[in-house]
Amino acid sequence: MPAAQLVSASIERIINHLLKLDSDSKAALAKLKGKRLTVKLREFPWPLTFVFSDKVDVLVNESFDNQSQKEQANISLQDTASANQDCRIELSFSALQTIQDSSQITGLIQRNELKLDGDLSVAQGFGDLIKNIDIDWEEQLSKYTGDVIAHSVFNAGKQAARKINKHTKALLTILSEGAIEEKNIAAHKLLVEDFCSDVNQLRSATERLEARLTLLEKQRLKTT
Amino acid sequence: MSDTQASSAETNQAESDDQTHFGFKQVDKNQKASMVADVFHSVAAKYDVMNDLMSMGIHRIWKRFTIDCSGVRAGHKVLDLAGGTGDLAAKFSRIVGESGKVVLADINNAMLTVGRDKLRDMGIVNNIDYVQANAEALPFPDNTFDLITIAFGLRNVTDKDKALASMYRVLKPGGRLLVLEFSKPESEMLSKVYDLYSFHLLPKMGKLVANDSESYQYLAESIRMHPDQETLKGMMDAVGFEQTTYHNLTGGIVALHRGFKF
Ligand SMILES: C[S@@+](CC[C@H](N)C(=O)[O-])C[C@H]1O[C@@H](n2cnc3c(N)ncnc32)[C@H](O)[C@@H]1O
Numbered sequence: 001m002p003a004a005q006l007v008s009a010s011i012e013r014i015i016n017h018l019l020k021l022d023s024d025s026k027a028a029l030a031k032l033k034g035k036r037l038t039v040k041l042r043e044f045p046w047p048l049t050f051v052f053s054d055k056v057d058v059l060v061n062e063s064f065d066n067q068s069q070k071e072q073a074n075i076s077l078q079d080t081a082s083a084n085q086d087c088r089i090e091l092s093f094s095a096l097q098t099i100q101d102s103s104q105i106t107g108l109i110q111r112n113e114l115k116l117d118g119d120l121s122v123a124q125g126f127g128d129l130i131k132n133i134d135i136d137w138e139e140q141l142s143k144y145t146g147d148v149i150a151h152s153v154f155n156a157g158k159q160a161a162r163k164i165n166k167h168t169k170a171l172l173t174i175l176s177e178g179a180i181e182e183k184n185i186a187a188h189k190l191l192v193e194d195f196c197s198d199v200n201q202l203r204s205a206t207e208r209l210e211a212r213l214t215l216l217e218k219q220r221l222k223t224t
Numbered sequence: 225m226s227d228t229q230a231s232s233a234e235t236n237q238a239e240s241d242d243q244t245h246f247g248f249k250q251v252d253k254n255q256k257a258s259m260v261a262d263v264f265h266s267v268a269a270k271y272d273v274m275n276d277l278m279s280m281g282i283h284r285i286w287k288r289f290t291i292d293c294s295g296v297r298a299g300h301k302v303l304d305l306a307g308g309t310g311d312l313a314a315k316f317s318r319i320v321g322e323s324g325k326v327v328l329a330d331i332n333n334a335m336l337t338v339g340r341d342k343l344r345d346m347g348i349v350n351n352i353d354y355v356q357a358n359a360e361a362l363p364f365p366d367n368t369f370d371l372i373t374i375a376f377g378l379r380n381v382t383d384k385d386k387a388l389a390s391m392y393r394v395l396k397p398g399g400r401l402l403v404l405e406f407s408k409p410e411s412e413m414l415s416k417v418y419d420l421y422s423f424h425l426l427p428k429m430g431k432l433v434a435n436d437s438e439s440y441q442y443l444a445e446s447i448r449m450h451p452d453q454e455t456l457k458g459m460m461d462a463v464g465f466e467q468t469t470y471h472n473l474t475g476g477i478v479a480l481h482r483g484f485k486f
C-alpha cells in the first residue's frame with residue numbers, strides 16, 4: 001500500500017479545506033497559480049511538491065522501485081525550462097530548530113543543511129497564503145455544535161494558531177527589516193524554512209481540530 | 225501452475241481466430257466493442273460511487289500513485305485514454321495549467337458525458353478537450369502527447385497490441401505511457417481472497433447499488449482474463465516501448481506499467 005500517497009492525500013485535503021473556509025485566501029492563491037514548490041525534508045522519505053492552481057495539489061516525488069536516482073537526474077535535466085517557475089527547498093529537521101536564530105543561517109548553508117533554489121517568491125507566496133488564512137473557527141464550529149462547545153474548542157485551537165502567527169510575524173519582520181540585504185541567500189532560506197515549520201504546525205493543529213469536529217458532529221447526530 | 229497463466233494461454237488461443245473473450249465468454253471480435261459499450265453505458269451514472277465502494281476507496285490512492293509517477297509539468301500535453309469519468313484528467317488539468325492541455329478520450333459517450341459534467345462542475349473548462357475515440361485507432365497525429373495514461377481501460381480493449389501501438393505512435397519522443405490495470409496478486413492467499421471478493425461480493429454489490437450484477441460480473445471476469453505483469457510488459461516492449469517496468473500496488477491486485485518512447 002503506497003503510504004506516501006496516503007500522506008499526500010491527507011495533506012492536500014487539509015490545505016484545501018482550510019483554503020475553502022477562508023474566502024480571502026483566493027487572491028494569495030491566484031498569485032501562485034501555475035507555480036510549484038518542492039520541499040524535501042531529509043528525514044522524510046519523500047519530497048513533497050505543492051502545485052498551485054485554483055486549489056493546491058500535493059504530489060509525492062516518488063519514483064518507480066530503485067530507479068529513483070536516475071529519475072531524479074532526468075527530472076533536473078528535463079525541467080531546467082520550467083525551473084525558473086519553481087522553487088525547491090531541502091533541509092533537515094535539525095535545521096528546522098536552528099533556523100529560528102538568523103545568525104545560524106550562514107552556518108547551516110555552509111554545513112549543507114539547507115538548500116534553496118529556484119524562484120523564492122513561490123515559497124514566500126506559499127508562506128503568505130498559509131499565514132493569512134483567517135478562519136473564523138468559532139463561527140465554523142458553532143454551526144455544528146452550538147455556541148458553548150464551539151467556544152471551548154475554539155480556545156484550544158486559538159492558542160495553537162496564535163503561536164504560529166507570532167512565529168511567522170517575527171520571521172517576516174526579520175525579512176522586511178533588511179536581513180535579506182545582509183545575508184542574501186541565508187535570509188531566503190530562513191524564510192522558507194520557517195514557513196515549512198509553520199505549515200507543519202498549522203497542519204497538526206488543523207488535524208486536531210478536524211478530529212474534534214468530527215467527534216462533535218457525531219455526538220450531535222446522536223443527540224438530535 | 226497458476227490460474228492466470230492458464231487463462232492467458234486460453235486468451236492467446238482465443239485471439240488466434242475470429243473470437244476473443246468477453247469476460248469468460250467467447251464472442252466474435254467485432255462484437256466485443258459494442259458489448260463493452262453496453263456495460264459502461266449501463267454503469268456510467270453510478271460509476272464513481274461503485275468505484276469507491278468496490279475498491280473501498282483504494283482506487284484513489286492507486287490513481288494518485290499514477291499521477292506521482294507521471295512526471296507531468298506545466299505546459300505538457302496529456303492524453304487520459306479510456307478516461308471515463310475523468311478522475312485523472314481533473315488533476316492533470318490543474319498540473320499542466322493554462323499553457324498545457326489535457327485530452328479526455330473514451331470510446332463511450334455516456335462515460336464521457338458524465339466526465340464532462342463532473343469536470344465542469346469542478347470548474348475545469350479551459351485546458352481540456354473531450355474526444356470520443358477507440359484506443360485501437362487514436363485520432364491524433366504522431367508525436368502529440370508528453371504523457372498517456374490508461375487507467376482500468378486496457379483490459380476492455382479488444383485488440384490490446386493494436387491499442388498499445390497506437391499509443392506509441394501518438395506519444396512524443398521522450399514521452400511516457402502509464403498503464404494502471406488490475407493484475408495478478410503476488411501471493412496465492414491474496415489471490416484466493418481476491419477471487420472470492422470479485423466473483424461473489426462484487427456482483428452482489430453491483431446488484432444492490434446499481435441494480436446490474438451482470439456488468440459487474442463482466443468486470444470481475446475481465447480482470448481475471450487480463451494479461452499478468454510480465455505478459456503486459458512484454459506486449460509493451462513488442463510495440464516499441466523502452467525502459468518498460470511495472471510496480472505492483474496492493475499486493476499486485478493492481479499494477480502500474482510504465483514505458484518510454486525515445
Ligand atoms: C473501468 S473504466 C475506467 C475509467 C477511468 N479511467 C477510471 O480509472 O476511473 C473503463 C473505460 O474504458 C472505456 N473503454 C473501453 N474500451 C475502450 C476502447 N477500445 N477505447 C477507448 N476507451 C475504451 C470504457 O468506455 C470505460 O469508460
